[in-house]
Amino acid sequence: MEVFVHLDGTTEVKRHRVELVDTTGTLIRQFGDKNSQVWRSATEPLAADDFLVEFGVMENDHLHICSCRHIKLQVRHGADVKDAEFSPAAMVSSLVSWATGPQGFNLAPSGQRQILRVCGTRLVPEPETHLGSLAKDCVLCIELDQDESC
Numbered sequence: 481m482e483v484f485v486h487l488d489g490t491t492e493v494k495r496h497r498v499e500l501v502d503t504t505g506t507l508i509r510q511f512g513d514k515n516s517q518v519w520r521s522a523t524e525p526l527a528a529d530d531f532l533v534e535f536g537v538m539e540n541d542h543l544h545i546c547s548c549r550h551i552k553l554q555v556r557h558g559a560d561v562k563d564a565e566f567s568p569a570a571m572v573s574s575l576v577s578w579a580t581g582p583q584g585f586n587l588a589p590s591g592q593r594q595i596l597r598v599c600g601t602r603l604v605p606e607p608e609t610h611l612g613s614l615a616k617d618c619v620l621c622i623e624l625d626q627d628e629s630c
Contacts, residue, residue, distance in 0.1 A: 483537065485511055486544040486610045488568070493542075498532055505529040507545055515547040519569035519612075525549075544569040544610045548618035551611045556599065557585045557624040568612025572596055572605045579624045593627040 485494040485507070498507070504518040504526045512518075517525035520543055526535050537543070546568035553564045553575070562584055566575060580587045580594050587594065597604050598614060599621035605614055614620050 481537075481539040483532075484540065484542045486542060486569075486613050487511055488546050488548065488612055489614075489616055491605065491609055491613045498537070500531070500533055502532050503529045504532065507532075507543065512545045513547060516545050517547070517549070519544040519546060519567060521567075521569060523567065542610075544612050546612040548612060548615065550618070551615045552619050553611070554599075554619075554621045555579050555584065555596075555624055556622070557587075560585060566611050568610060568615065568618075570611050571607060572609045572611065572614075573607035575611065575622065576607070576624075579622075585624065590626070595625055595627045597623045597625060599623055 482495055482497050485496045505528060507518050508516045519525050520535060520537060520541065548568045550565040551568050553566055555562045555564065557579070562579070564578065576594055576596055578584050579596070595604050611620060
């Protein structure tokens with residue numbers, strides 16, 4: 481079966497063939513380092529050296545291989561700043577929900593879509609981008625802004 485592999489610090493997604501006998505350790509040896517973990521969801525990493533099929537990994541699943549247990553986020557909205565920690569496998573879409581919600585900046589719906597931009601760049605990541613793919617050394621700075629294209 482084939483899965484999509486997301487790695488630290490790059491938004492490039494690799495399509496990779498895995499076998500039923502492959503383990504999380506197999507993927508770490510191919511794509512990570514001794515500190516890496518395999519994440520299937522944003523909650524917990526998969527246990528080391530267990531078979532991928534035991535975790536319900538299926539055709540076309542997305543797996544994130546990351547040495548970070550958490551991504552330390554700084555989210556900016558104008559002059560306001562919020563700090564948070566997210567899983568490296570969490571997606572940009574979940575960060576938008578958090579940042580606009582009561583734990584973030586508690587923004588009232590304005591009819592205009594909010595976007596996230598990587599601080600100091602013009603990069604507006606797609607909603608399904610894994611946060612670990614954007615982070616450098618387990619840290620990520622994001623600016624929350626209104627989408628001017630709407």
